[in-house]
Amino acid sequence: MMGSIYADAKYQDVPVEEKERLFQEVKADMRWHTTLYGCYECGICVASCPSARFYDFSPRVYAQVMAREDVHTFYELLNDSMWDCSQCFSCTRCPRQNNPGGIITIMREVAVKNGLQSAKTALQAYSRIIYKVMSTGTQVAPDMLQPDFFPDWGPDVVKVSENLDSWRRAIPPETLHTTELAWDVSEQTQLELYLIWKLSGNLDIIETLDEGIFMILSEVMEELLEEHGYDLDEVEVII
């Protein structure tokens, strides 16, 4: 097989068998069969795509490369531009009923599960979000509104962060008086969430992706699970 379509391909030294293995993993995903039906090369997806306007990125390339089974170019995309996708699914306008954004969702999961260095790099600054989602069951916490994290959002962020506690109490629904969580999640629900992470193998994915996050997440989970008579190590992955 020829090399990738890119003259400046970065991963020419990676053995074709490895590229083929990951390509087959994408194709084995149950969602694969409803994401790609061929391609008219019409470019409608590109015209709809926000990421195509600001990055060297094209949903059409994904549809065509995957349809042609060009594993070399696939591997370049897998390690680079796929992280530019906004996951907005504007490309579902495709007249061929393709879902290039959906192809990318699957590719990203394969990259993360296999612990590719490019995925680790792409998600480095994001790891605290992974921790927040998995440890609390909610992601966008009020106490994230800090001027050093959102300096470009203007002076209102400063006002919110200065008044956070009293302003949160000045919201009528009683579930919203929280500052570290988006809303008050019950302990039983948090316990069930932790069991899902473990039973579904999701915790193992985090271990492959980011050892540090895995350690602190396990600690938090262990504490609550133990209180309720579970031993984290004994809860087995059952899927």
Next chain:
Amino acid sequence: MSSKLNVINPGPTKAKDRFFDRKGEIPTEYFKDQLFDLEAKGEIIVHRIEEGNYVEVDTKYGRKKKIPIQNTWHHKSCGQCGHIPGYSTSIFWLHRQLGYNYYDPKDQTSCTAWNYYASSASNSAAQAAIAIRNFAQAYQDGYFPLIHCGTSYGHYKETRNEILHHQGLRDQVRRILDKLGKPLVFPEEIVHYSEWVHAMRDEIKARQKLDLSNVVVTVHPACHYHKLVVEDAIYDRDLYDGQRTATVSGIVKALGADLQDYSTWHDCCGFGFRHILVSRDFSRSFATLRKIERMKEEANPDVVITHDTGCVTTLDKSQFAAKAHNRNVGIPVLSDSQFAALAMGAHPYKVCQLHWHGVDNKPLMEKMGIDHEKAWAEFEEQVERIKSGEIEFLSWEDAE
């Protein structure tokens, strides 16, 4: 020799007189066929909306969708509750004002789709188990799920497709739920709160207090509302000829505001999940160059109304940096729930919590006839009571 043809050319029909009546087969399968089939086989429980407790609306290809009126389990959104709390508060306030019973649960997690659309640090079994744990909880609590977040709504519909088509996934999720002591339940419909607002628009209009006829509005339809599982979004032949989702535009029109169009309505807001947190230069650029500036130039609206968490955040917060670069920006951004609540006379700070938004919304309030100085003083008074320890929290009674 020339011949005369006896043809009278009537000219093109005026757009307002044209009417497209859909006759063809519906191109997508109907999820309910599989859902009820699985129920008949004893594989899942279908959580039904009670008879007499729904409004029927049309979806993209003319199928009917049931929108529950009350007894709803409010599946909150982390972005709304965390950063735009007036968004969710307004949804609850509308229910209270219309006299409809609802439940605001603590036994709810988010859909956790941040680990799906942003990081992909999850898998289908975990994502489906999270969805169905929430659904099972709603079922056990005796309320029908109403989803506040557009992404949760889209993600749950994708999850529904996966669950319905893949026996293997159903088995995995059932094993997980067994361990939690929860049944495998799927609701009869996945309903977004903005669909409820749409279905309730006449009741909201009947209680309207403010005249909005001089308020110019542009609408941003949320991507995860109408681009994921496209056939299930609400369309109405009286809005955009039925060629664009009617959700949000329907309530804006019902309230008598001046709804204006703009060329990039189909574009996303620039949120991008990963981008809004770690590549915000992209989000800011897209939100302001492709959305806000286009709206300004083409419609010059007083406000943008939208119906998802990320859209309000991105379109609103991105404008500060653009303003510093003297770009043509400066449009307040609100949710449909906040806009409807304001129209019904809700307090702009105690209920709609507009002080959490970025763009200056005072000119908008003035145009709507709201005395924002008085309202802010009233809010500050309550905050002082909280700070002094006189009250612990602002109650619904204080806010209403």
